[in-house]
Amino acid sequence: MSSFRFALQGLSAVIKKEKNIKIHLLAAVIVVIASFLFGLSALEWMFILFCIFGMLSLELINSALEKTIDLITEDFHPLAKYAKDVSAAAVLLYALMTVIIGSVIFLPKLISLFRTLI
Template identity: 55%
Template sequence: MGLKDKAAKRTKESPFVPALLGLFHAARTERNFQFHLFAGTCVVVLGFLFSLSKTEWMIIILVIFGMLSLELVNTAIERTVDLVTLERHPLAKQAKDVAAAAVFVYAFMAVIIACIIFIPKILLLF
């Protein structure tokens, strides 16, 4: 199948198909993505238990989906680097490390936001 054939086939299928395939692949194979899915689910359950306001829900939803999106981008970067070179190269390591650092920084922010939203609600229980 030539490039033109592949391009023609791609234009016929729904643009959602590759996105969903990527999402399901990450959910099945990526340990960190699975962790963030689990953590996000736990936060949503806590949100219902503590009756979050609309504003708090919007913030939580943005943070959860942002985290999952960034984890997907990190996975794509790792796969691309692995595709380009299988040998250990300092630039390949730096690319992977910087992508992982972006996820780490966002996760740190997510924890801070969760603390700001949930700690006062937890303290009201005592």
């Protein structure tokens, strides 16, 4: 039970301290609202939830890696920079994938909505 409490403490700490996780959470809320409004299928919901929770998890890992590197060295080191940059690149690639998946799911629905309004 304490490991669950520690995990919640970690999540709370990241939400309080990290700007990027707040941006991802805001995006997640918007996507979930849009998903309800458009009445996504179960399969579409699975992709959306996979994207949201995967993105948040990867951002948590990225934040943990950055803080660990900062703990190890306060000095600039090329390998520390490399590790941080690669971790950030992983987040970027996953974010790109989520945008593509979101576009595949939502663009046809948005186009259909605008056609009915015009």
